[in-house]
Amino acid sequence: MRGGPQPLALGSAAVVVAGSAGLTAAAAAALRRRPPGGAARWERTNHAGNPVSLIEGPALIAGAAGSALGAGAVGLDPTPAVIAVVGPGVAGLADDQARDGDNKGLRGHLGALRRGTLTTGAIKIAVLGASGLLAADRLRPDDTRGMARLTAAVLGGGVIAGSANLANLLDLRPGRALKATTMAAGMLAIRPNRTLPAAIALGTSLALLPDDLAGRTMLGDGGSNPAGALVGTALVAQTGTRGRLTALAVLTALTLASEKVSFSRIITTTPGLRELDAWGRA
Secondary structure, eight states: OOSSOOOOOHHHHHHHHHHHHHHHHHHHHHHHHSOTTOGGGGEEEOTTSOEEEOTHHHHHHHHHHHHHHHHHTTTOOOHHHHHHHHHHHHHHHHHHHHTOTTSOHHHHHHHHHHTTOOOHHHHHHHHHHHHHHHHHHHTSOTTOOHHHHHHHHHHHHHHHHHHHHHHHHHTTSTTHHHHHHHHHHHHHHTSTTOOHHHHHHHHHHHHHHHHHHTTSBOOHHHHHHHHHHHHHHHHHHTOOHHHHHHHHHHHHHHHHHHTTSOHHHHHHTSTTHHHHHHTTOO
16 A cells, blocks of 8 residues: 555545545534533634534544545555544644643744743644654655655645644634635545545535534634645645645745734635635625
């Protein structure tokens, strides 16, 4: 199950999309009925002051990881997708439960670290980087060695971690992050060199989108980080050095910009983006 990314036939990709959507929807329904630790543990207040559940996070992790392992049973390599889901997902859930509201964003967590305070957000940043490196390295062809292997892993790892972070930055309004991951995964899933992570990202995002748009549930860090990481893993699997460099430059620019400007303000004042962002929202 090695030798580089394994392209999926269109029929196989459709089966994975449907299977991951079904597993994620089933996990979400079960978690809504019996939230681990009680419903209050997962309840937060959204931008409009309404209660919302973070149960999408564990539902996405369960659905995506289950789908990847199921694909492994029929000969596909599930490891990159599993790494992209489990590491960022678990770190994101820990950050959600810590409720560390005093330190926000990359600057806030790194600033706290410089002051000698280790936040769950800083741990999450480290986990995103490590998971990205491992997933990207798993996608390399078997004959990649030395500096070529290191370069591919660093570039790919940066894309995966950056994609995970970007999805988290977008998870500020109902449906926004999931619309982004659905569109990105959809474009990657229709390409001739479509891969398992793209199909899983598309299926899980579609399954969670209705409740997210309705404002009943949201991704939180535990859901947005693995959703973005899956898209990043798919992008790494389907691009070469030039594509990864371009993606990393864009992701880095957006991450740095988020420390200075409000994405929500840009979206709501830009025709086209404003309408897309509002579409389907309750």
